[in-house]
Amino acid sequence: METRLVVLLVEDDPDSVSDYKEDIEGTIDVIVIAVAPPADLADLATAVNQHNASAVILDELLQQRSDATYLGIDALEYLGSAFPGLPLDILTNYPHGPELRGRKLYVDNLIRKWDFDDNEAFRRAYLQKLYERMKQYRERENEHRQLATTADAVTEEFVASLARLHFDTDSGVEKIIWVRSCGVKQICLIEVNRTALPADRVEAFRFAPSKDVPFPLFITDVRPTEWERIQNGEMALPEGWTLENALTFLRPDIS
Amino acid sequence: MWARAYVEQARSDWDTGKVVTATKGCAACHWLHYLQMTTEKLGKAALLRSGGDLEAIKTSHKAFVRFLRVAARSPSLRQMLGYNVQQLKAYVDEVLPIAEGIERLAPALAQQGPNAEYPWETPAGAIVAPASHNFSVLEDLRKPQGRKLLRLILRVLDNFDAIF
Numbered sequence A: 001m002e003t004r005l006v007v008l009l010v011e012d013d014p015d016s017v018s019d020y021k022e023d024i025e026g027t028i029d030v031i032v033i034a035v036a037p038p039a040d041l042a043d044l045a046t047a048v049n050q051h052n053a054s055a056v057i058l059d060e061l062l063q064q065r066s067d068a069t070y071l072g073i074d075a076l077e078y079l080g081s082a083f084p085g086l087p088l089d090i091l092t093n094y095p096h097g098p099e100l101r102g103r104k105l106y107v108d109n110l111i112r113k114w115d116f117d118d119n120e121a122f123r124r125a126y127l128q129k130l131y132e133r134m135k136q137y138r139e140r141e142n143e144h145r146q147l148a149t150t151a152d153a154v155t156e157e158f159v160a161s162l163a164r165l166h167f168d169t170d171s172g173v174e175k176i177i178w179v180r181s182c183g184v185k186q187i188c189l190i191e192v193n194r195t196a197l198p199a200d201r202v203e204a205f206r207f208a209p210s211k212d213v214p215f216p217l218f219i220t221d222v223r224p225t226e227w228e229r230i231q232n233g234e235m236a237l238p239e240g241w242t243l244e245n246a247l248t249f250l251r252p253d254i255s
Numbered sequence B: 001m002w003a004r005a006y007v008e009q010a011r012s013d014w015d016t017g018k019v020v021t022a023t024k025g026c027a028a029c030h031w032l033h034y035l036q037m038t039t040e041k042l043g044k045a046a047l048l049r050s051g052g053d054l055e056a057i058k059t060s061h062k063a064f065v066r067f068l069r070v071a072a073r074s075p076s077l078r079q080m081l082g083y084n085v086q087q088l089k090a091y092v093d094e095v096l097p098i099a100e101g102i103e104r105l106a107p108a109l110a111q112q113g114p115n116a117e118y119p120w121e122t123p124a125g126a127i128v129a130p131a132s133h134n135f136s137v138l139e140d141l142r143k144p145q146g147r148k149l150l151r152l153i154l155r156v157l158d159n160f161d162a163i164f
Helices: A014-025 A041-050 A072-082 A113-118 A120-149 A156-169 A224-231 B002-021 B028-049 B054-058 B063-071 B075-081 B085-103 B136-142 B144-158
Strands: A005-010 A030-035 A055-059 A088-092 A110-112 A173-178 A187-193 A205-207 A217-222 A247-250
Touching: A005 A014, A005 A041, A005 A120, A014 A030, A014 A055, A014 A120, A041 A072, A041 B085, A055 A072, A055 A120, A072 A088, A072 B085, A088 A113, A110 A113, A113 A120, A156 A173, A156 A187, A156 A247, A156 B085, A173 A224, A187 A224, A205 B028, A205 B063, A205 B075, A217 A224, A217 B063, B002 B028, B002 B144, B028 B054, B028 B063, B028 B085, B028 B136, B028 B144, B063 B085, B075 B085, B075 B144, B085 B136, B085 B144, B136 B144
Parallel strands: A005 A030, A005 A055, A055 A088, A088 A110, A187 A217
Antiparallel strands: A173 A187, A173 A247, A205 A217
16 A cells, blocks of 8 residues: 655646656655646545645646636635645746735745756755655644544544534534433534524434544534523424533634 | 435436426426425435434425535535535535525425416516526526536435435
């Protein structure tokens, strides 16, 4: 099984791809997988997932030989939000180009092509630093995966991490109640969400076990007023759910 | 099992909708009707697979949008699509308004207004048949967000057992 870390190279110029691949793989112990920029940014994110990339290097002007509807800086912002902590860098000959002006781009993420191509010391130093960033990112990712895959019963630590993810995902979620009466082989969550649709009964969706959450996961969104009715016993929970021994997680910024 | 039967019927609605769209001269309301029924049954199938009460679910018309609202928090859906949570949230946020528009095509939710099945009376007193109405959601479905929604519906239909 291949264990080397993967650099995803997003480049629309086939001639440049082989040069960069040779330079990078000749300097650090990684595999470079090159992809032509897909038309949609969501498909680029899918490529990051598919290849389990630990870093992405983007050309800035991606639209010259591809159907891409975005620039490298757009992709950097999108992927930065989708993959927090993933090393992302832009290669460009035009670091002061108008498309980059006014965009939040750290100098560390901007690599001048002529430095990379012609200055071996620069290239070596940059790639060594990138390799360290990749290893750190992969270690953090592996820790999270290990937490998921080694669990054979639901733990408070695991549900707490899931709750944090859900707070991050949906700003409407105010608190999450872990219904522990569901048992240790599945997770049942009542998520108090101020943007939930009104309902006259509590309906939970069950999601099958996955790589990240290796347990059946039940989620129901209820409005704050409905949560009050549930606590008062005026609104019934699904069969087998009780609030006895339930644990409440509060949104970190409102707790 | 009820959930399986609902998925089967949703799939049949989807396939019939495709036949309808390929039929020359067929009014758009018929495809929208099959699309609305597809999503309604798919949402109900998800609730049934989740252990919901059959009699209560039978009368619900809002299950699909409810599903979409929690979809980003579904690890199995994320795994199936190869998306992470932020990607799926962004995807769902884009398609949600169109899904709500499709849901409202059900006569029970249309509040005696435009729906894909029965004539209605406008506030000005005109009687309109769905067959001659220009549905705004049809335009939405032609946009990239609409195509994304259709793609998502198909993926959920095709991978129902892996997701729920």
